[in-house]
Amino acid sequence: MGNLASIKCPKCAAPVTFDADSKFVKCTYCDSQVFIDKSGAGFYYAAPFMVDETNAVGMFRRWAAGSTKAKDLDRLAQIAGVQKKYFPVYMFKRDVNGKEAVILQPAGSTTLPGLHSLKVPATDLKVFDASFDVGGAEMIKPDIEMAAYADKLPGTPKEQALVFFPIWKLEYVFNQKRYEVIIDASAGELFSADFPTRSSMAYMAVAGLGFVAFIAEGLVATMSLPVGLVLMGVTVVGVFMAALHVARRM
Ligand SMILES: [Zn+2]
Known part of the structure; x- marks a missing residue:
């Protein structure tokens, strides 16, 4: 008390x-x-x-x-x-x-x-x-x-x-x-x-699409290595361009 x-x-x-x-x-x-x-x-x-x-x-x-x-x-x-x-x-x-x-x-x-x-x-x-x-x-x-x-x-x-x-x-x-x-x-x-920001969302979308593309191309490569490698090369360039676009525009 x-x-x-x-x-x-x-x-x-x-x-x-x-x-x-x-x-x-x-x-x-x-x-x-x-x-x-x-x-x-x-x-x-x-x-x-x-x-x-x-x-x-x-x-x-x-x-x-x-x-x-x-x-x-x-x-x-x-x-x-x-x-x-x-x-x-x-x-x-x-x-x-x-x-x-x-x-x-x-x-x-x-x-x-x-x-x-x-x-x-x-x-x-x-x-x-x-x-x-x-x-x-x-x-x-x-x-x-x-x-x-x-x-x-x-x-x-x-x-x-x-x-x-x-x-x-x-x-x-x-x-x-x-x-x-x-x-x-x-x-x-x-x-x-x-809060969720615009650029991180766009980067995640680019990274996610690139990842999915690589998995698909990996499967292609098990059937035909040259075709798989060419597609992967295209994807690398594509992901790079997309990331550049996101960095500039979004
Ligand atoms: Zn009182």
Whole structure:
């Protein structure tokens, strides 16, 4: 058992008693979620979903049609899953040389793309209390301490909060490989770490055709060596020309 401590609820000013070891408590008077940090108590906020599921899939298709993506990725990518989530981010307001700076840092450890470069939502943040409707989104739990960042930030603290960012995690399959994109559903931005690119696809196609041709010609060579060798020679030149074409055009 830790020590009991007490703070004022930042919303209704009621006293909230909590175990000093805990970081997250609920005000028993107004049901607000409050997090406790060594610098004091703060709210949870949440940004609303500005991008719904249909629009998220539409954003993905438009992105997939881009010129750097594998040919026809927008048509051929099979969507394997669309997940609605809230990702926790610390929002620090600091006074840096007399100017207010807002710094965002992830509060949950993640390898998902984009979550280290989220932008402050343009929409109003809502206090995340019992009345906030998460709309079926999965809440990702914060597992990084605020102090881990606060000690390294410039300037002096003015305010800090934990903000749940609405995100869509979209998984898709292309050529038997699974990929994922993250859509920031407040700013409408798409993030992707790894995606099938046009040139690698074309090179793979050339290499694959060359390989098939060599196997066929190997069979021919077992029946007639000269014919097989001539065909292989033609294939080598063909693969070389095709690779050159891919390098120049695709
Ligand atoms: Zn309260």
